[in-house]
Amino acid sequence: MQYDAKVTARVRKIEGQLRGILRMMDEEKDCKDVITQLSAVRSAVDRTIGVIVTDNLVDCISKEEAANLDKNAIIKQAVDLLVKSR
DSSP states (O other): OOOOHHHHHHHHHHHHHHHHHHHHHHTTOOHHHHHHHHHHHHHHHHHHHHHHHHHHHHHHHHHHHHHTOOHHHHHHHHHHHHHHHO
16 A cells, blocks of 8 residues: 555654653653643544545555455455554
8 A cells, every 4th residue: 555645744743743752751841741742642643543544445445346346344344443443
C-alpha cells in the first residue's frame, strides 16, 4: 500500500510530539503536563489508524471488485483492524 503524504506528515508530527514529551520528562516537568501531551499523542495515533484503515479499505475494495472477491470479508477485516487497534 502506498501511504499518502498527509499520513506520513501525521506520523512525523506524532514523532515530534513524543520527542517533546521525552524532553519534558528530562526537564522534570509536571506530570499533569506530560500526561496531557501523552493523551494528545494517543488521540493523534488513533486518528491516524482510522485514516490508514479507511484508505486501505477503499484501496482493497477497488482491487477486490476488479478480482470479483467478497466485499463483506474485506470490510470485516478492516473493522477487525480498527477493533484490534483499541
